[in-house]
Amino acid sequence: MRYRKLDKWDAPETSVNLLFFAQLLDELFFDFSLDTYKPSAMNSSLLCEEALEVIEEIEKGNIKRPNLQHVLDELCENLERDPVTKELLSINLKQINSVLKNPKEADTEKKIIVELILRQIYLKKYKKKNEELLTQVINSDKTDFRSIRTLTRSYATTLVNLGYSFEYISEVTQKFFHYDKNRIAGNAAVEDFLNIFSGKPHEFTIIFKFSDTVKHYKKSFDSFKIELLDDLNGIKANLSKHNFNKSSGQTFACLKEIKARDVVSAKNKAEELLEILSTIFSLFHHKEQINWLSDCLIINHTDNSVERSRNKTNAMHKCEDQKLIRASKNANDFLSEFGLEPNSFNVFTRSAELHSLALNSDSKENQMLNLWIALESIIPASNDDKTSNIEHIINSVTPFLNLMYYQRLVSRFTSDLYNWNKKETRNILKGISGENSSIKVAKLLALKSYEPQRKVLIAAFKDFHLLSDRFNYLCYVYSSPKNMLDGLTSHKLRVGWQIRRIYRARNLIVHSGNTPSYTEMLIENIHDYLDAVMNRIIQLGSKTGKIISIEQAFKYTTIMNSMLIQTLSVKGATFEGESIDKLFGEI
Template sequence: MRYRSIAKWDKPEESENLLFFAQLLEELLFNFSLDTYKPSALNSSLLCSEALDVIEEIENGNIKKPNLNHVLKELCESLRRDNVAKSLLTLELSQINSVLLEPSKSTLDKKVVVELIHRQIHLNKYKKQNEELLTKVIIGEKNFSQIRSLTRNFATTLLNLGYGSNWLSKITLDFFYYDKNRIADNSAIKDFLQLFDREPFEYMVIFKGCRLFEKISNSCERFEVKILESLAEINVDTSAHDFSVGPHELLIQVNKINARDIHSAKAKADSRLELINTLFSLFHHKKAPDFQHDCLVINVTNGEVNRSKKAINIMHKCVDLKPPAAARKMNLFISDFSLEKISFQKFTRSAELHSLALNSDSIENQMINLWIALESIIPKNKDDNLCTIEGIVENTLPFLNVTYYQRLISRLAKDLINWKRNFFISLIKPIEADGITQKLIKLISLPEYEEQRNQLRAEFKDFHLISDRFEYFCSVFSSPKTLLEGLDNHSKRVEWQIRRIYRARNIIVHSGKTPSYTSILVENIHDYLDVIIGTLIQLATKPKRIISIDQGFKYLSLTHESYKRELGRKGSVFTSELIDKFFSGKV
């Protein structure tokens, strides 16, 4: 989250809705936002598509039938909360639920109902209605809650329609902060939304590659890939870009790419060349037909030429330690780590699989390796009545729940420091607590800090996103009961997402298809695995509370139960002691 100058906004005090939308959309599209603040993998329309895909995979024997129940529950819950979908549907939600949630109804009956829903909220219709509702609410009275919901759905829709997140981010920043256009008032939302009425363009992408491609040029032609000796062969003016080749290089032209922006076009071209590379490795294991990611992306429709470099690896879209801090952590880890031999071997195997995913550019390989890494570190299920996915969900949730709000508040603290460091530090300095995160939790939740909360509110002014985020956490931490309700909702969302990751992994392995939202799932499972590994490291180093992985998972399970029991006590209120106990930064 970052505050940007609004010098190009004529009347920001009269454009609160639009400014909140701009700040929110920027955060949604930022590569290094927390997963919680990134777009959802699916909206209601896409959940219909997923349900139909799952039914097809069940019929093909790639997925077991009980998986459908979880998809349909999520779909019904999404439809209940989704104002875009509800405004398009002519079917009553009670009628939909009576079929989709009824165990006695056949899969065929459920499929027909999902098809009816999907027809009414197909993604293109959904996008148009989403835009109409966004325009209406932004031009109307202040309503950040509706804007937040509609904006998240809008971002999810655009990403699944094929727009690249990097392109969307650039367009957003340029329109609201950097281009020469002025932002007169909230009605500028209409001009912004028109930027996404474009149909896909035809692109070609020019790479530099090794001369080995020349030997397989006939095979390359089957993939619309042509080998060139010079740029003169493409009859496009590329003089604005110095793209000369070395003596051992040639040019590779990837043709007939339909995409909505240059970043998506490059990603599709990369995939074709990587597929050629993969097929070549079946016949020769030592040397590969390599290519450079620095390339020219040419819009065949209008002749526009852009330069593009390697995209950020999905595995790198996370908050990372700086190298010196990482070195200190590793030294401490190696000197203090105390897992017994069998558990240490299991731990290092999971770390190796994590590393394989980290070093791969293929989202399919990343997904498969991360899933195996997660599955391999989780204790073996000893209950014969519990299937593999049930065991993974049951063992993963305590790790993600116990650390959930602490991670979110920690990020809010960093955002506040980046925004107004001196003011924020001086505000929380008198609060007695162990660390900035714990101080902020006390400021948010304890009644004796109402004056400081109001001082902070007065400073937010036109930084509407951080103001809205602060008020949200004030609401969540208003009582242990509301915090527990938030954790229950988080548990439900995480369970759905773990099951979705499991289904996507099965689809990739058994049918060879890659769901459009796989990159988001890779980010999610990477985060889940990092939380588990990081927590186990914490438990196995000083003061060394565990000596085996099984003990680690049992410790988190018991801690989670205690956590929820304490929060769920009748009449329980937040106190300084309760916050010290559960939000100390140590599991």
């Protein structure tokens, strides 16, 4: 989360709703935001499409039937709390639930209901109503951050699944609200912003540089409408601003008629096609694959503009990372102190190797498959024959993710506070006991005795409405163990749904050859899950020395998570300084 100056805002004090919207979008599309604060993979419209795809794959035998009910349960919950679908649907939710939630109802009946729903909330229609509601709530005289947050998150998911790239949306957001020459006069500017995403896909031509050896495959390239050129004299576009020359031993490859929403998406589509060709060619020549330079020219035929390609952040790199000095220290400590018995160490290193393969690959499919195998291979085998494999994976992983979920959110919020105003943050935390700043912030959020400091901090946020909203949310969570327990229960359910979605995506890639449009988001999720498991095993097996096998690590974490839930479940319990210290201690 980053605060950006409001030099181009005429009246930010009367444009609170729009400013919150802008700050929220900026965080949603920041590469290194926590998964919790990024766009969801699905909204109600997309869940309908997913349900129909699952039914189709069940009929083909690629997915087992029990997987369907989890998708339908998630769909029903989304329909109940989605303000966009409430405006669009003419079918009563009770009638929908009576069919979709009934395990005895035939899949054919459920399919008909989902099809009826989708006809009323298909993605483009959903987008239009989403925009109408956003415009209404942002232009309202009332401040309703909750509604703006809900509508903005669903809109972000919609844009990504319509084909807009994260990079493009992020760039447009920052330019429109902070860096371009246009002025922001008031909340009504939201309409100008939304209009940016109202156009049809553009047609692009992408020009890459290849080694001359690619000319051996000219016939194959021609069949995919890829033209190999010795020079760019015949290209009908002004390339003079770009010094895009090839060296001897190189040739140009021109990919035409690429339909996409923006330049980044256009390049992604072009490279996906090239990767397919490269994979096929490798079947016939194993020793050398065709390669191309990432640097390319992108011609937009809508306005005849020409852009040089920009580097795209690999989905595997969109995660929290340690600074080099700290990373090297932790690696040294790990290798010198790690105490797993030989068999567990072999399992751990094999999972780490698969993680590394995903890290070094640019292919979404390879990343997804390697990460899934890495996660599945590190989980101990189940002793319960009645539990399905996917259910066992969910039950095994969830304790790792739940145990430190809110501590992780507080840790990120603490960093956001220091990035916003280091001096103010230090003054607020002065006098609050704790081994580190995160514990001090947690006590500030939770304990009644720090109410005066909370009021001072809220006043200091001024027009940083996103940080203020996040503070209020965490104050609510930490105001009672019951609130935290409710949050963890909801988090556990969402994680289960997402792991199942990752599993289905993996099956689609393997058995159907289809890669879902939201795969990059799933890669970020499973990468985060795998890192949480592996980091926990490292912590337990090195510094604390509490376990000597992976089986013990999973059992210990499950027990500690159960103890946390039991502690939070005590009726009438409150947070005290000691309980906060324990919550952030080694558990």
